[in-house]
Amino acid sequence: MKILAIDDQKLVLIPLEIRLKELGYEVVTETNALTGIALFSSFQPDLVIVDLNMPIVSGMEVVKHIRNIKKSTTPIMILSGNTDDSMIIQGFDLGINDYMKKPLSLLEVCARVKRLIGAPEAKNKDINYKGVIIQQRCVGVVIPCYNEEKRLLSNQFTNFIEKNSGYHLCFVNDGSKDKTLEVLNNLRKGREEFITVYNCEKNGGKGEAVRQGMLHMAKKEDLDYIGFLDADLSTDLSDFDDLVSTIENSDYKIVSGSRISRMGANINKESAREIISLTINFIIRKILSMDFKDTQCGAKIFKKDVIEISFGEKFVTQWIFDVEIFRRITLHFGLKKAKQILCEKPLKRWVHTDGSKLSMKDSVKIIGQLGQIAWFYNKKKQIKKD
Structure with a gap:
């Protein structure tokens, strides 16, 4: 048949x-x-x-x-x-x-x-398809990886793509010094249609790894939306799928996960890091002139028509590229329109994972990088006016 x-x-x-x-x-x-x-x-x-x-x-x-x-x-x-x-x-x-x-x-x-x-005579009559879903949209997910050999939750990624059609995962090896690239290549074997490994020979930082991955995935014509997610799965894939559902059923062009705005949810974080994060976020809201509660969540999904606007040029800073993305959107569309196309979606679950790359000292340095962003994009705004 x-x-x-x-x-x-x-x-x-x-x-x-x-x-x-x-x-x-x-x-x-x-x-x-x-x-x-x-x-x-x-x-x-x-x-x-x-x-x-x-x-x-x-x-x-x-x-x-x-x-x-x-x-x-x-x-x-x-x-x-x-x-x-x-x-x-x-x-x-x-x-x-x-x-x-x-x-x-x-x-x-x-x-x-x-x-x-009818059904043909088959050897595999007892195959179990329970839980496998055919989606109506196709999604690319960029996962930046730097020295993730021991932390990469390979089974969670493979189990998800086996149950959810329409997902293509792009792991970006950001010049890792351990065996991350080997782990990623093994993960891809037999799943080449669903997993891409993009290798950056030199470490360029998370922002550049995400940028390279997003631009690479944007070339795939069959993807409707493209986003990025942290390799440690502090935001899990089912929550990421909720972000996709939000952008799919709305006029938003970017949907960003939020670890803060969901009161009473299962959000676990070290208290000192939380205080610094809230301080930084206050400064970010002033720079963006937007009431974003959590720009730095590592889970975001984009419509393809804003990928070039968001990722076309290299970022000024290493760690807070998310702020630069939103600043680029406000420069391109204007503040009023930007507020209409950006959405902050509360996460049901987010857990701080041991082994994160940013130390307390690094967190303090971010304040200086925010000053860089404010100066650089204000200058760019002035040039645009002229």
Whole structure:
């Protein structure tokens, strides 16, 4: 039994292809709708699975080609994030056999495939798909790593991408002196479609590592959003996914996690570090003219159209590049617009992890770097006015 699956986002197709092949189906996938249309004639599938929202040629055009031009009765299943009732009705009027809205369970997809075309004789009849989700968006996550050989929680990263389709992790090795690069390359083996290792030979600091990773991931056309996350997972991946859901269902262009604004949440932090952080944050709010409670949380997600604005140029400072990102946004869009497109999302959980790179002495130095930011971007603002 043959299945043709067409979706412009490869990250969505990969887990679907793997699971269906394990069940015994012969599966061909395609990210280009025009090529998919050509494959329909040559491959002659028993079932077509297609997404609606694709560039150039939509999934509905694929349906029209099969039903109106080819006059074929081959079963068609639509998997789409499009919840427009008129589109759903149009699909059924054209003769589709099933319509499933993303995000959805892979277990349900497989069950509906079996209902439509039956189940082949497979060796792997007892495969467990429970908990695997096909998302309606694809997300790139940059994780900067410096000497993380002993702290990297590899299993948490791999378990997450196995359960959540649509995520591509980019680990940036920031000139580590230990075996971090070796650990990352081993982590990537067998997961090349979901994990990238970007190697910086020299240590440039967290800000530069994040910047390089964000610009690298921005080149991937199938990603809808790109963000960054600390390697120690002080903000875990499920909380990061909440940030993604916020930006996905809003007009925000940047959503930043906040460790402070969630009262009563599970936020654990050393008291001395907390006092210094609150002092620094007061200064930051004055520089940005915005009531941000926590600019320095290492979990942020961006729409692709602000990546170049935020990361195109090197940062002035080493540690508080987050402040520079927000300052760049206010310079580009103006303060009023910036307040509308920036969102601070309270985290449900955040735990300070032992082994963080910033010492108490470093924290004090940040105040001097804030002065650098204020001077540099005020000068830039003046040049822009002139």
